[in-house]
Amino acid sequence: MSRVAIKRALISVYDKTGLEELARGLHAAGVEIVSTGSTAGRIAAAGVPVMKVEKLTGFPECLDGRVKTLHPKVHAGLLADRRKDDHVQQLEDLHVEPFDLAVVNLYPFADTVDSGAKPDECVEQIDIGGPTMVRAAAKNHASVAVVVSPAAYGAVLEAVQGGGFTLEERRRLAAEAFSHTASYDVAVASWFASSYAKDADAAETGWPDFLGATWQRSNVLRYGENPHQRAALYTDTGAAKGLAGARQLHGKEMSYNNYVDAEAARRAAYDFAEPAVAIIKHANPCGIAVGADVAAAHRKANACDPVSAYGGVIAVNAPVTAKMAEQVAEVFTEVLVAPAFDADALEILTRKKNIRLLECPQGPANATEFRRVDGGVLLQTVDRVDADGDDPATWELITGEAADEATLRDLAFAWKACRSVKSNAILLAHDGGTTGVGMGQVNRVDSARLAVARAGAERAAASVGASDAFFPFPDGLQVLTEAGVRAIVEPGGSVNDPDVIEAAKQAGITLYFTGVRHFFH
Numbered sequence: 001m002s003r004v005a006i007k008r009a010l011i012s013v014y015d016k017t018g019l020e021e022l023a024r025g026l027h028a029a030g031v032e033i034v035s036t037g038s039t040a041g042r043i044a045a046a047g048v049p050v051m052k053v054e055k056l057t058g059f060p061e062c063l064d065g066r067v068k069t070l071h072p073k074v075h076a077g078l079l080a081d082r083r084k085d086d087h088v089q090q091l092e093d094l095h096v097e098p099f100d101l102a103v104v105n106l107y108p109f110a111d112t113v114d115s116g117a118k119p120d121e122c123v124e125q126i127d128i129g130g131p132t133m134v135r136a137a138a139k140n141h142a143s144v145a146v147v148v149s150p151a152a153y154g155a156v157l158e159a160v161q162g163g164g165f166t167l168e169e170r171r172r173l174a175a176e177a178f179s180h181t182a183s184y185d186v187a188v189a190s191w192f193a194s195s196y197a198k199d200a201d202a203a204e205t206g207w208p209d210f211l212g213a214t215w216q217r218s219n220v221l222r223y224g225e226n227p228h229q230r231a232a233l234y235t236d237t238g239a240a241k242g243l244a245g246a247r248q249l250h251g252k253e254m255s256y257n258n259y260v261d262a263e264a265a266r267r268a269a270y271d272f273a274e275p276a277v278a279i280i281k282h283a284n285p286c287g288i289a290v291g292a293d294v295a296a297a298h299r300k301a302n303a304c305d306p307v308s309a310y311g312g313v314i315a316v317n318a319p320v321t322a323k324m325a326e327q328v329a330e331v332f333t334e335v336l337v338a339p340a341f342d343a344d345a346l347e348i349l350t351r352k353k354n355i356r357l358l359e360c361p362q363g364p365a366n367a368t369e370f371r372r373v374d375g376g377v378l379l380q381t382v383d384r385v386d387a388d389g390d391d392p393a394t395w396e397l398i399t400g401e402a403a404d405e406a407t408l409r410d411l412a413f414a415w416k417a418c419r420s421v422k423s424n425a426i427l428l429a430h431d432g433g434t435t436g437v438g439m440g441q442v443n444r445v446d447s448a449r450l451a452v453a454r455a456g457a458e459r460a461a462a463s464v465g466a467s468d469a470f471f472p473f474p475d476g477l478q479v480l481t482e483a484g485v486r487a488i489v490e491p492g493g494s495v496n497d498p499d500v501i502e503a504a505k506q507a508g509i510t511l512y513f514t515g516v517r518h519f520f521h
Ligand SMILES: NC(=O)c1ncn([C@@H]2O[C@H](COP(=O)(O)O)[C@@H](O)[C@H]2O)c1NC=O
Pocket: 012, 013, 014, 015, 035, 036, 037, 038, 039, 040, 065, 066, 067, 068, 069, 070, 104, 105, 106, 107, 126, 127, 128, 129, 130, 131
């Protein structure tokens, strides 16, 4: 028997969306409905006959709803495997009627935590009877169909008309149901470990002894970093937020590398308070700039390295205007990610077949980031630019004259922008835009050479410089000063700082120490 006809349903839902239509449809198809407290109330108010679970169990719902469905009359009805004669016989002997369908959704535990509710209130929102029914019905999918989302009610009504769900369909429903209770339990366990009942180490270090996350496949990608690698995008089961939850407005499907670069682009652009644009290739910026408006910022970012900007991924931290759109349309661009697009900007950009447009309102919001290592995962707090030392007012002038206002503004920009460049990072900037970026080299002197080469002699001589970590020797700094860079900001802290400072003095430049470093690997 592949299909199990639906004659009797148990309904107990917190989210009452679509409940009345479901109940009416089930009733019209001759299905008997058993239900809990306020769910039963809503069904009855819709004019549909319903048996209260209390009548079935002969026991009142009690303890503020902590006990409603936790009763053998409910669970034997959900768990009897009707392929087995002795289960059927036992039901008869015990006067228990089986259920063919369970429709259940759970108390909103995660939303309650997110709302900032007090611990007692959060604890009260841990659903016990709901997951117990869901798990029972899912285990017994051979005999029972289980539904945990109002989105499936249409399918339920179709199945009722068609003689019930097939075994394959019931298996899929059971898989969804177990994912649902698994995510629910992970949310509860994570809250206990990270907030409500921290162990001693967590209390001291802030890192909980258990960390859970559950992910839902949202898209299978064409391939991974290379065509022979398989790839998919999963989003947080809590809510599809951030880049993974972005709305694609135009263009071909996002690729794995598009996502990686878009993430890097947002990291680079969304930190600035003023309009900012970052152009990324292979997870590194080939141009970052701020401007009076997004078009001005884009012009400067693109001018940094137009050769590399071809085929780039762009992020902008403010709505895309028509003016910016016209400029972007002139350069082959893989992805443009923005919090919003003006209607006329969309009009211009959607004429380009190949550009992908992503609307992604908020900046990267994660407080922590993790990276897989073989057999485990590394966690760290996200490197923010609001650390002490990122504010020029806290910098220490080590040598040379204090920078004038415009130079200090450029140094502050260079320092902020540097955070998004893979180490070793040397970044040259002028007038709120990068002029040369040296990234990802295994020694700092090569990064300095690369930054100068990218800028060219004229631009390098007009630029300020930033280094994401200290210069271990004077040579990297000297590459910059020999190119004419007159002001440099770096963390300081090397054992060779005296030599580095001496080189800066010899060159007659301004040198600031921040005391903070921004490695990015
Ligand atoms: N304790 C129980 O026996 C119990 N049985 C069902 N529930 C939950 O109660 C809610 C429905 O209750 P009501 O129909 O009163 O709105 C559902 O979210 C269901 O998951 C229960 N509540 C919490 O554990």
